[in-house]
Amino acid sequence: MALAELGGKLRSSLLKLQSSPSDAVTTETLNAVLSDISRALIESDVNVKLVMTMRTNIQKKVGDLVSDGPASRGNNPNIARLVQKAVVDELTAILSPSGPTATKPYVMKRNKPNIILFVGLQGAGKTTSIAKFAHYYQRKGWKTAMVCADTFRAGAFDQLKQNATKLRIPFYGSYTEADPVVIAEEGVERFVSDGYEVIIVDTSGRHRQEEALFEEMREISDAVRPDDTVFVMDATQGQAVYDQALAFHGAVKVGSVIVTKLDGHAKGGGALSAVAATGSPIIFLGSGERFEDLDPFNAKSFVSKLLGFGDMRGLMEEMKSISDGKSQEELMENMSKGKFTLRDMYKQFQQVMKIGPLNKVMGMIPGMPEYLIPNGDDESTNRLRKFMYMMDSMNDAELDGKIDLHLKNDPNVEKRIRRIAAGSGTHPTEVKMLLQAHKQFEGVVSKMGKSGMMGKAGAARQKQMMEQMRKNPNAMMKQLQSNPQAMKMMQQMMGSGGMGGFPGAGGGGMPDMAQMMAAMGGGGGMGMPGGGGGMPDMATMQRMMAQMGGGGGGAGGGGMPDINQMMQMMGQMGMGGGRR
Numbered sequence: 001m002a003l004a005e006l007g008g009k010l011r012s013s014l015l016k017l018q019s020s021p022s023d024a025v026t027t028e029t030l031n032a033v034l035s036d037i038s039r040a041l042i043e044s045d046v047n048v049k050l051v052m053t054m055r056t057n058i059q060k061k062v063g064d065l066v067s068d069g070p071a072s073r074g075n076n077p078n079i080a081r082l083v084q085k086a087v088v089d090e091l092t093a094i095l096s097p098s099g100p101t102a103t104k105p106y107v108m109k110r111n112k113p114n115i116i117l118f119v120g121l122q123g124a125g126k127t128t129s130i131a132k133f134a135h136y137y138q139r140k141g142w143k144t145a146m147v148c149a150d151t152f153r154a155g156a157f158d159q160l161k162q163n164a165t166k167l168r169i170p171f172y173g174s175y176t177e178a179d180p181v182v183i184a185e186e187g188v189e190r191f192v193s194d195g196y197e198v199i200i201v202d203t204s205g206r207h208r209q210e211e212a213l214f215e216e217m218r219e220i221s222d223a224v225r226p227d228d229t230v231f232v233m234d235a236t237q238g239q240a241v242y243d244q245a246l247a248f249h250g251a252v253k254v255g256s257v258i259v260t261k262l263d264g265h266a267k268g269g270g271a272l273s274a275v276a277a278t279g280s281p282i283i284f285l286g287s288g289e290r291f292e293d294l295d296p297f298n299a300k301s302f303v304s305k306l307l308g309f310g311d312m313r314g315l316m317e318e319m320k321s322i323s324d325g326k327s328q329e330e331l332m333e334n335m336s337k338g339k340f341t342l343r344d345m346y347k348q349f350q351q352v353m354k355i356g357p358l359n360k361v362m363g364m365i366p367g368m369p370e371y372l373i374p375n376g377d378d379e380s381t382n383r384l385r386k387f388m389y390m391m392d393s394m395n396d397a398e399l400d401g402k403i404d405l406h407l408k409n410d411p412n413v414e415k416r417i418r419r420i421a422a423g424s425g426t427h428p429t430e431v432k433m434l435l436q437a438h439k440q441f442e443g444v445v446s447k448m449g450k451s452g453m454m455g456k457a458g459a460a461r462q463k464q465m466m467e468q469m470r471k472n473p474n475a476m477m478k479q480l481q482s483n484p485q486a487m488k489m490m491q492q493m494m495g496s497g498g499m500g501g502f503p504g505a506g507g508g509g510m511p512d513m514a515q516m517m518a519a520m521g522g523g524g525g526m527g528m529p530g531g532g533g534g535m536p537d538m539a540t541m542q543r544m545m546a547q548m549g550g551g552g553g554g555a556g557g558g559g560m561p562d563i564n565q566m567m568q569m570m571g572q573m574g575m576g577g578g579r580r
C-alpha cells in the first residue's frame with residue numbers, strides 16, 4: 001500500500017487511545033497522540049503550517065471532553081472514538097481540494113467521447129499512468145483508446161505503442177508527422193468517429209521553464225478541447241510539487257491530478273497535501289510500475305485505509321462500477337432455486353476479475369490484517385483466471401449442468417476432464433479442483449436456497465429481519481441464541497456464502513468469511529474486538545448485527561445478499577466492531 005510507513009506510524013499513535021479504557025483518555029494521552037501524529041506527518045513532508053492547523057482543530061473539537069474528566073462527558077462515553085473521528089476528519093480535510101480554486105473531479109460519461117489530455121513534467125510517469133488509466137477503464141468495459149502527441153521525446157510513441165499492444169487498446173501516433181497538434185487532432189477525430197468513450201491524449205513531458213512546450217500544450221488543448229486535463233506528478237518531490245502544479249495551472253486549466261510513485265516513498269504525504277492545496281482533486285495514485293498499480297483516490301477512503309479502517313466506500317464504488325444488475329438478478333433467482341451451474345460460477349468470477357487484483361479488494365476491507373493481504377502478483381487472481389480458462393474449454397452442456405461432471409468413476413466424465421485440461425493447458429487434477437470448488441459452492445447455494453432467504457420472497461423476509469434487527473438487536477440475538485438452527489444458518493451464510501464467487505478460489509486462495517472474521521478479531525484489535533478465533537463471540541455478533549441493521553440494511557433488493565451486499569455487510573460489521 002502507498003505510504004505504508006506513514007500509515008504504520010499513525011496507526012500506532014492511535015493505538016495509544018485504544019490501550020486505555022475510553023474514559024481514561026486524558027489531556028496527556030491526547031497531547032501525546034497529537035504529537036506523534038504531527039511528527040509523522042511532518043516527517044512525510046506535509047507542510048508544517050497545515051499540520052499545526054490540523055492539531056489546533058482537533059484540540060478544539062475534543063480537548064474539552066478530555067480535560068473536563070469523565071463526569072462531564074454525559075452521553076459521550078467513547079472519547080477514543082471521538083478523537084479518532086476528529087483525526088480522520090482533519091486528515092481528510094488536508095487531502096481534499098481547498099482554496100478558492102477548489103474543484104470537483106470530472107466524471108466520465110457513458111456512450112459519448114470523453115477526451116482526456118495528460119500533461120506533466122518529464123519522467124513523472126505520464127506515459128506509464130496513461131497505460132494504467134486506459135487499462136482501468138477498459139477493464140470496466142469502457143471503449144478506450146490512446147493518442148500519442150509526444151513528438152518531443154524520441155521513443156515516446158514506441159513506449160505508448162508497446163503498452164497499448166500489451167493491453168490490446170487501440171492507439172494512434174506517427175513516426176513522420178512532427179506537429180503534435182496535428183497528431184492529437186487527427187487521433188481524437190478518428191476515435192470520436194469510431195465511437196470510443198475514453199480517448200486519452202499523451203503530450204510531451206516538459207520542464208517548468210520550457211515556455212515553448214507550454215505553448216504546445218495550450219495549442220493541443222485548444223485543438224482537442226479536452227473534457228478533463230490530468231496533470232501527472234511525482235510524489236518523490238514532496239511538498240515541492242505545489243509550485244509545479246501552480247505553473248501548470250497557469251498554462252492550462254488542470255482538471256485533476258494523478259500522483260505517481262507513492263509506493264514506499266517517504267515524502268508522499270507532502271505531495272498529496274500540496275496538491276490538495278492547489279485546489280485540484282487527485283483522482284488516482286500510482287503505486288508501482290505494473291498496469292494494475294493505479295488506485296482511485298478519495299480523501300476520506302484514503303485516510304480510512306491509511307489508519308487501518310479499510311475503505312468500504314471505495315469498495316462499494318468498485319462494486320457498483322462492475323455490477324451488472326440484470327445478470328446478477330438472474331443469478332439470484334437461480335440461486336433461490338438452489339441452482340448454481342458452472343456457468344453461474346464463471347459469471348461470478350468475471351465480476352470479481354473486473355475489480356482488479358484481489359489483494360486490492362482485500363486491502364479495502366475494514367479491519368483486514370495486512371498479513372492476510374497477498375502482496376505483489378496476486379496468487380488468487382491467477383487461480384481464478386486459470387479456473388476461467390478451464391471453464392472456457394467446457395461446452396454448453398457441461399457449463400449448464402446438463403452433463404454432470406461430478407460423477408465419480410465414470411470413464412466418460414474422466415475423458416471430458418482430460419479434454420478440458422488439455423484445452424486449457426492445465427492438469428486434470430486442477431480441473432478436479434475446480435469441480436470440487438464448484439460442488440462446495442453449489443452445496444452452500446442449495447442450503448441457502450432451501451432456507452427461503454433468496455429470490456423475491458427471500459428479499460422480503462430479509463428486509464423484515466433487518467428491520468427487526470435494527471429496532472431491537474437484543475431481542476433478535478436472544479431469538480437466534482435460542483434457535484440453534486437459525487444460528488447455524490447465520491454462521492453458514494457468513495462462513496461460506498459470503499464472498500460470492502470466492503469459495504471457488506479455495507484452498508489457500510481467498511480466505512472465507514469465517515476465517516476473515518476470526519482473523520479480524522484476533523488481529524491485534526484493529527477490527528473486531530473479542531473474537532480470538534472461530535466465530536466472533538455473542539456480544540460482538542450483537543454489535544455487528546446492530547450495525548448491520550442500523551446501516552440501512554446491507555441486504556435488500558434481489559434476494560440473498562449478492563457479492564455487493566455481502567461486502568457492504570462486511571464493511572458495516574468491520575466498522576461497527578472497529579477500534580474501541
Ligand SMILES: Nc1nc2c(ncn2[C@@H]2O[C@H](COP(=O)(O)OP(=O)(O)OP(=O)(O)O)[C@@H](O)[C@H]2O)c(=O)[nH]1
Pocket residue numbers: 120121122123124125126127128129150153156204205206260261262263285286287288289293
Ligand atoms: N515505482 C513507480 N514507478 C513509476 C510509477 N509511475 C511511473 N513509474 C516509472 O517512472 C519512470 C518514468 O515514467 P514514464 O511514464 O516514462 O514518464 P513520462 O512522464 O511519460 O516521461 P516523459 O514522456 O519524458 O514525459 C518509468 O521508469 C516508470 O516505470 C509509479 O507509480 N511507481
